[in-house]
Amino acid sequence: MDDYLIDPSRSTIRFRTRALFGLLPVRGTFMIGRGTISIRDPLEDSSVVVQIPAGTFTSGLRMRDRHVRAADFLDVHSHPTMSFRGRLPEQGQAPTALHGHLTVREVGRPLSLALLSVTSTDTLLTADATATIDRYAFGLTKGRGMAARHLRIAIQIVATRNT
Numbered sequence: 001m002d003d004y005l006i007d008p009s010r011s012t013i014r015f016r017t018r019a020l021f022g023l024l025p026v027r028g029t030f031m032i033g034r035g036t037i038s039i040r041d042p043l044e045d046s047s048v049v050v051q052i053p054a055g056t057f058t059s060g061l062r063m064r065d066r067h068v069r070a071a072d073f074l075d076v077h078s079h080p081t082m083s084f085r086g087r088l089p090e091q092g093q094a095p096t097a098l099h100g101h102l103t104v105r106e107v108g109r110p111l112s113l114a115l116l117s118v119t120s121t122d123t124l125l126t127a128d129a130t131a132t133i134d135r136y137a138f139g140l141t142k143g144r145g146m147a148a149r150h151l152r153i154a155i156q157i158v159a160t161r162n163t
Helices: 062-069
Strands: 002-006 012-019 024-031 034-039 047-053 081-087 097-104 107-120 124-134 150-161
Touching: 024 047, 034 124, 034 150, 081 107
Parallel strands: none
Antiparallel strands: 002 034, 002 150, 012 024, 012 150, 034 047, 047 081, 081 097, 097 107, 107 124, 124 150
């Protein structure tokens, strides 16, 4: 039984999407606020809880960033935090997915993260995962055509053992 605290300064969520009717690529990041990873025996009893400050959305274009943070999209004033809670599925081999719920603007939807790698030492746990998010599923439907429906995310987590 091990508990880890996610290190926000060493962890990130990167996203890729398209804009202007699919013509322009858009890349950016969200920061991870805080989170915990609990490793249990059996492994499928393990869990992850992550808080994501919505206002940390950054795409490199100040005008777009302000618009995405505004009421039309993330509405960070009313909904400052997004969250993910996940568990490993039951299986007999090394886990390849983390199943859970992502909550954006108080709307929770299932989300499965494909685990690309998980490594640990005596003091650190690192993990890389990917997923695709359908923003329409969370009620973020403004800007149809101007902003793509799907975001591909890549997550890099570094967590330290909580002693």
